[in-house]
Amino acid sequence: MSVSATVAVHTAGQDGITMQEVILPSPTGHQVLVTIEASGLCRSQLRQMTLHGSGAPYLLGHEGVGVVAEVGPDVRDLNVGDRVVVTWIPVTGEGVRTPQWATVDLGDGVVAETIDGIFTWGTHTLVDESFLVPLTAADTDPALSLVGCALITGLGSAVYVGECSLGENVVVIGAGGVGLAAIAGAACAGAAQVLAVDIDDAALALARELGATSTLNSRTSDLVEHVRATMGRGGMRGADLVIDCVGETLTANQALECARPAIQGSGIGGRVVVAGVREVPITFEGAQFVIDQKRITGALAGGMGRREILTTLDAIRSGRVNVGGMVTETARLADLGKAVERLRRGEIHGRALVVS
Ligand SMILES: [Zn+2]
Numbered sequence: 001m002s003v004s005a006t007v008a009v010h011t012a013g014q015d016g017i018t019m020q021e022v023i024l025p026s027p028t029g030h031q032v033l034v035t036i037e038a039s040g041l042c043r044s045q046l047r048q049m050t051l052h053g054s055g056a057p058y059l060l061g062h063e064g065v066g067v068v069a070e071v072g073p074d075v076r077d078l079n080v081g082d083r084v085v086v087t088w089i090p091v092t093g094e095g096v097r098t099p100q101w102a103t104v105d106l107g108d109g110v111v112a113e114t115i116d117g118i119f120t121w122g123t124h125t126l127v128d129e130s131f132l133v134p135l136t137a138a139d140t141d142p143a144l145s146l147v148g149c150a151l152i153t154g155l156g157s158a159v160y161v162g163e164c165s166l167g168e169n170v171v172v173i174g175a176g177g178v179g180l181a182a183i184a185g186a187a188c189a190g191a192a193q194v195l196a197v198d199i200d201d202a203a204l205a206l207a208r209e210l211g212a213t214s215t216l217n218s219r220t221s222d223l224v225e226h227v228r229a230t231m232g233r234g235g236m237r238g239a240d241l242v243i244d245c246v247g248e249t250l251t252a253n254q255a256l257e258c259a260r261p262a263i264q265g266s267g268i269g270g271r272v273v274v275a276g277v278r279e280v281p282i283t284f285e286g287a288q289f290v291i292d293q294k295r296i297t298g299a300l301a302g303g304m305g306r307r308e309i310l311t312t313l314d315a316i317r318s319g320r321v322n323v324g325g326m327v328t329e330t331a332r333l334a335d336l337g338k339a340v341e342r343l344r345r346g347e348i349h350g351r352a353l354v355v356s
Contacts, residue, residue: 001026001070003033007104007122008336009112010049010058015344016337017060017121022104027072030100030129034084038142038330039064039120041343041352042149043176047278048115057112059104062088063148064120065135075129083135085313087148088116090130091306099130120148121336123356133309142353143324144316146177149301150351151323152309154181154245156302157275159189162241166190169231171258172212173223174245175203177351178275180210180326182243185302187211188320193231195239197223203349209325218254227258234263238270247276249283252296256284261292269294275302326351 005024008017027033040063048060064086068078077092078084090099101117102125118127135144154177158164170186172179175198186194187210196207196215204215216226228237238260244251252274259270269292274282288294304312315321328350331339336354343352 003069003124005122005124006333007059007119008061009106010060012055015049016340019334019336020106022106024104024124024126027070027075027126029072030074030097031072031126032068032075032078032129032132033070034066034086034125034127034132035069036064036066036086036120036123036125036356038145038353038355040145040148040150040177041339041348041354043343046344057106057110059102059112059114059119059121061119061121062116063145063150064125065142065145065148066125069124078129078132078134083137083139085133085135085144085147086118086120086125086127087131087133087152087309088118089152089301089304090117091133091309092130097130099128102127121354123333133306133313135313141324142330142355143327145353146181146323146326146351147309147313147316150177150326151181151321152302152304152312153275153299154178154183154302155185155188155312155321156304156308157243157273157299158182158185158241160308161297161299161303162243162271162273164189164191164241167192168240169193169233171195171197171227171239171242171255172245173197173243173251173255174276175207176245176349177326179245180207180350182245182275183207183212184210184321184326186241188315195227195231200349206328206350210322223254224257231260233260234266236260236263240270242270242272244272244274245276246278247274247282248279252282253284256288256294256296259294261294267293272296273299275299327353329353330355
């Protein structure tokens with residue numbers, strides 16, 4: 001059964017989005033029609049609006065939570081009425097089947113595409129089941145939308161890619177949606193110190209609520225000096241793990257300088273995880289990799305797959321990860337355009353949600 005839906009459309013060259021009425025057809029194959037209840041505003045969508053250049057209109061939004069309205073004939077594990085997270089990471093069928101990327105007919109022969117294979121900025125979405133994570137009937141918190149992107153990107157950068165372990169000293173640069181999730185992940189993993197770094201005091205206040213043991217405004221204080229003064233292990237000053245959620249040459253180099261050199265004989269220096277991309281290319285001073293034996297790695301979606309996402313959901317349900325605390329404002333879908341503008345102007349701390 002086809003449904004009338006409202007979706008956000010972005011056209012190349014535009015700064016913002018327009019809301020359009022469309023007809024979504026019945027799902028085919030492995031597709032699932034989901035009624036979206038809440039969707040998050042991710043900064044990477046702003047980047048996508050700037051970068052995409054095919055000229056085709058795009059549907060946006062890559063994290064959401066909702067209820068299955070209809071399933072395609074090949075869908076086996078989901079049923080009408082099931083609650084789901086919509087994520088841009090294919091979580092089923094990997095290596096077995098290539099997920100079908102969503103497209104939507106806008107009428108007059110115009111077909112909108114998607115950048116990540118899914119869209120969540122709208123009243124409904126029509127997605128491949130590979131992009132859906134099942135929830136329980138009790139999982140009604142709209143903040144679970146963040147499991148689709150921000151939470152897994154940040155928490156996974158700390159826990160899975162960064163391999164944060166008990167008693168380690170961690171620095172998180174950038175306390176937006178992803179940074180807050182990295183802080184929560186490091187705290188959950190048992191880090192001794194979690195230093196949150198940002199240029200905005202309001203973001204830092206929020207970081208303390210999510211598990212940061214200390215904060216630093218890098219606009220007014222010297223980050224590297226502070227870390228070397230307050231963190232160390234085995235006589236080597238600096239952090240065991242630094243997560244750069246910004247991804248610029250400046251922050252990636254600060255991260256590398258904050259990481260501690262290898263303890264003599266261990267051959268293992270501090271680790272840096274770059275979890276954000278704002279600048280390409282990023283350049284480094286190379287000697288630290290050799291002499292200090294520091295390690296740097298990139299993280300896409302926190303290195304998570306289905307199993308890790310399900311484990312994270314359990315951590316949320318048991319209260320060990322406060323995903324609700326990362327949501328700082330909620331807007332109506334009709335006001336999505338205004339919320340996107342606020343995101344662009346840097347006025348949103350943490351994560352904003354839009355609800356249908
Ligand atoms: Zn995102």
